[in-house]
Amino acid sequence: xxxxxxxxxxxxxxxxxxxxxxxxxxRGDPIVWQSQGSLASRRHFMCTAGAATLTMAPLAAFADPxxxxxxxxxxxxxxxxxxxxxxxxxxxxxxxxxxxxxxFEVFDRSVFTPNDQFYVRWHLALIPTTVDPNSFRIxxxxxxxxxxxxxxxxxxxxxxxxxxxINQCSGNSRGYxxxxxxxxxxxxxxxxxxxxxxxxxxxxxxxxxxxxGAVQVRFNGxxxxxxxxxPDFMKSLDIDHARNGEVMLAYAMNGEQLPLLNGFPLRLIxxxxxxxxxxxxxxxxxxxDQPDTNYWTKTAYTIPDTPRADIRPGETDxxxxxxxxxxxxxxxxxxxxxxxxxxGASTLARGIAFGGDSGVSRVDFSSDGGxxxxxxxxxxxxxxxxxxxxxxxxxxxxxxxxxxxxRCTSSSGEAQPDTPNWNPSGFMRNVIERxxxxxA
Amino acid sequence: xxxxLLPIALVVGVAFAPVCARAESQLSLKxxxxxLPPGDDMFPNGPGAxxxxxxxxxxxxxxxxxxxxxxxxxxxxxxxxxMRTAYKAPIDPKDVDGILDYLFSIKGEK
Numbered sequence: 001x002x003x004x005x006x007x008x009x010x011x012x013x014x015x016x017x018x019x020x021x022x023x024x025x026x027r028g029d030p031i032v033w034q035s036q037g038s039l040a041s042r043r044h045f046m047c048t049a050g051a052a053t054l055t056m057a058p059l060a061a062f063a064d065p066x067x068x069x070x071x072x073x074x075x076x077x078x079x080x081x082x083x084x085x086x087x088x089x090x091x092x093x094x095x096x097x098x099x100x101x102x103x104f105e106v107f108d109r110s111v112f113t114p115n116d117q118f119y120v121r122w123h124l125a126l127i128p129t130t131v132d133p134n135s136f137r138i139x140x141x142x143x144x145x146x147x148x149x150x151x152x153x154x155x156x157x158x159x160x161x162x163x164x165x166i167n168q169c170s171g172n173s174r175g176y177x178x179x180x181x182x183x184x185x186x187x188x189x190x191x192x193x194x195x196x197x198x199x200x201x202x203x204x205x206x207x208x209x210x211x212x213g214a215v216q217v218r219f220n221g222x223x224x225x226x227x228x229x230x231p232d233f234m235k236s237l238d239i240d241h242a243r244n245g246e247v248m249l250a251y252a253m254n255g256e257q258l259p260l261l262n263g264f265p266l267r268l269i270x271x272x273x274x275x276x277x278x279x280x281x282x283x284x285x286x287x288x289d290q291p292d293t294n295y296w297t298k299t300a301y302t303i304p305d306t307p308r309a310d311i312r313p314g315e316t317d318x319x320x321x322x323x324x325x326x327x328x329x330x331x332x333x334x335x336x337x338x339x340x341x342x343x344g345a346s347t348l349a350r351g352i353a354f355g356g357d358s359g360v361s362r363v364d365f366s367s368d369g370g371x372x373x374x375x376x377x378x379x380x381x382x383x384x385x386x387x388x389x390x391x392x393x394x395x396x397x398x399x400x401x402x403x404x405x406x407r408c409t410s411s412s413g414e415a416q417p418d419t420p421n422w423n424p425s426g427f428m429r430n431v432i433e434r435x436x437x438x439x440a
Numbered sequence: 441x442x443x444x445l446l447p448i449a450l451v452v453g454v455a456f457a458p459v460c461a462r463a464e465s466q467l468s469l470k471x472x473x474x475x476l477p478p479g480d481d482m483f484p485n486g487p488g489a490x491x492x493x494x495x496x497x498x499x500x501x502x503x504x505x506x507x508x509x510x511x512x513x514x515x516x517x518x519x520x521x522x523m524r525t526a527y528k529a530p531i532d533p534k535d536v537d538g539i540l541d542y543l544f545s546i547k548g549e550k
Contacts, residue, residue: 086474095479132471180510185508227527265469
């Protein structure tokens with residue numbers, strides 16, 4: 001299992017070793033565009049029911065190929081696509097590299113997001129399209145006593161752990177920032193919750209033997225930039241975080257191997273932190289004795305070092321720091337903007353909440369635009385990093401326009417704010433959601 | 441059906457603690473080979489369309505740009521600059537003005 005330095009270097013130089021296909025092209029290459037996968041092959045790869053997916057309702061048929069996202073100022077129309085391998089109906093935000101959003105109704109069906117509708121976000125367009133788990137190796141190297149090159153079988157020999165955790169894009173809900181900001185113009189579906197199975201990063205690092213003086217651990221996946229001198233996508237965690245026993249290398253998601261677009265065969269799981277750290281197709285772990293200065297860790301994905309990452313548009317002289325932990329959010333999933341509710345009728349409101357990097361303490365609901373609040377009943381606790389379902393019944397007292405609101409308070413006492421935050425990257429939105437309805 | 445969701449989730453939840461070591465899984469990972477949609481649609485016609493088609497589509501599909509909100513010219517300038525400096529986009533300098541003309545014509549905050 002312990003490889004000598006020379007073999008390890010080979011892995012560094014050929015990160016695409018077992019890979020023989022790529023998405024995208026390099027500038028100047030002859031353009032040979034791939035055809036889309038056949039429906040039959042997509043069906044073959046669609047998630048077969050595992051323990052968690054058995055609870056899912058059958059997939060809805062999306063007759064309408066266009067979804068309207070109520071983004072202020074627009075554009076508000078996006079196609080619903082079924083053209084991506086191992087994936088069902090998703091909102092198409094960008095074809096290449098793929099940005100695919102989970103349709104919001106999926107979150108009403110279960111706290112577990114099915115693999116075939118789990119959102120997708122890639123930064124770089126050269127994505128391996130063929131991955132052989134038998135020839136896959138992950139390198140562990142750098143400031144360690146022994147360089148490792150581990151097969152998936154080697155990894156599976158470590159103690160197996162499971163964890164339910166939310167993966168949320170830093171820019172989830174960016175499309176609702178006002179003034180609007182450039183980037184992936186997501187509605188609220190750049191998030192998902194899954195049961196991850198794999199091994200502790202700590203156990204793998206211990207096998208390599210972290211040397212004294214290590215400060216960070218850097219993670220790299222098999223994706224590559226089209227322009228060869230563009231920064232490769234890598235992220236780093238502080239050494240103590242990497243060794244906290246919760247950060248995982250996952251080879252299964254909801255009881256199945258990961259869809260390729262969610263990082264097959266191996267993905268870093270950083271519970272409670274934004275998805276930017278959850279490196280996909282992870283094949284290189286480098287222990288550093290100096291802080292990482294690479295673009296994606298130091299420069300990209302930074303937020304104002306202010307409460308709630310909130311600044312005024314145009315504000316200058318702001319210190320920016322890398323984004324890190326998530327913050328509480330909650331959503332109504334069974335009542336949509338513009339729905340009509342019946343006056344005087346007992347009405348069910350239901351949804352999901354999460355605490356960020358701690359659990360859900362309480363969820364409060366208002367059916368009168370925030371004048372009064374009532375506590376919702378909470379569903380099963382799948383762990384502090386999971387979505388938690390909430391529900392309650394209420395009776396709309398009078399006819400007219402009304403605003404429904406839902407507010408999560410985390411188990412560390414952090415509540416969602418009344419007013420939205422703003423920053424130039426559109427990160428960390430967690431304002432109390434408002435759903436306008438008509439009572440008739 | 442919808443009211444049954446919480447009780448069903450409860451049954452599943454009992455079976456798994458949040459983090460727990462379990463018996464070795466029977467999971468056997470299978471080789472995957474897929475095709476991804478090419479995303480090679482060109483930008484709609486407009487002033488500077490040739491410049492944006494020639495310089496921007498190597499790294500990303502056009503829909504990313506077409507889904508952006510209207511932004512001020514200074515911000516479009518910053519975006520193109522970020523593509524050139526941070527992401528090393530090999531944009532021909534003589535095409536920068538054409539790209540900006542196009543972006544502002546379709547997505548300019550006027």
